[in-house]
């Protein structure tokens with residue numbers, strides 16, 4: 448743990464031009480670590496005064512360092528389809544597919560210059576922006592059913608970071624939906640300028656958020672939560688409801 452913290456600190460203090468070198472140097476410390484250990488080390492750094500924003504940046508850096516190892520570990524996890532984590536991961540797949548569609552729509556809209564020529568794309572955009580509002584249920588289930596359990600096990604910082612992300616996504620999704628729906632009142636250029644940064648933000652950051660959950664947060668939760676707790680999580684899931692699909696066993 449101490450070595451891991453030192454490695455994180457080194458990354459934290461590295462100047463941009465040294466970052467690649469430092470990344471190579473500290474790689475070995477991350478190799479044998481597990482997500483829980485990593486979370487606890489990060490938490491201690493925050494208690495020692497590293498800001499949450501800085502930690503977020505750091506998180507991207509060590510994620511980059513650990514990517515292959517984490518991904519290989521996460522891939523080995525086998526769970527029944529009815530397990531809360533399976534449900535969340537399946538929803539991620541649908542969300543990612545729709546993020547790709549969103550990106551594609553933006554590319555198409557960028558090469559036309561009027562609503563007349565883009566009717567089909569604008570309709571798909573409306574549909575998609577509605578879909579993304581619906582995915583709030585997914586975040587709600589994470590925040591209300593999963594995160595409190597992690598916190599009970601002493602893992603408090605990662606949920607906080609993910610919650611901040613959720614709030615940011617929510618605001619962008621709302622704006623996107625508003626612009627898509629009010630499309631007729633605007634001229635095309637203004638419309639395009641409104642949606643472009645929102646779509647760019649979501650495709651980049653939501654995709655990364657999902658990656659971190661699939662490969663760090665969820666494996667960590669699987670490590671610390673007891674079997675009985677997962678049943679409670681699932682009950683809460685059912686009470687909150689689902690967005691992209693209903694699980695097989697309640698269909």
Ligand SMILES: [Fe+2]
Nearest residue numbers: 586589609660
């Ligand atoms: Fe999330």
Ligand SMILES: [Fe+2]
Nearest residue numbers: 535589657660
């Ligand atoms: Fe998620």
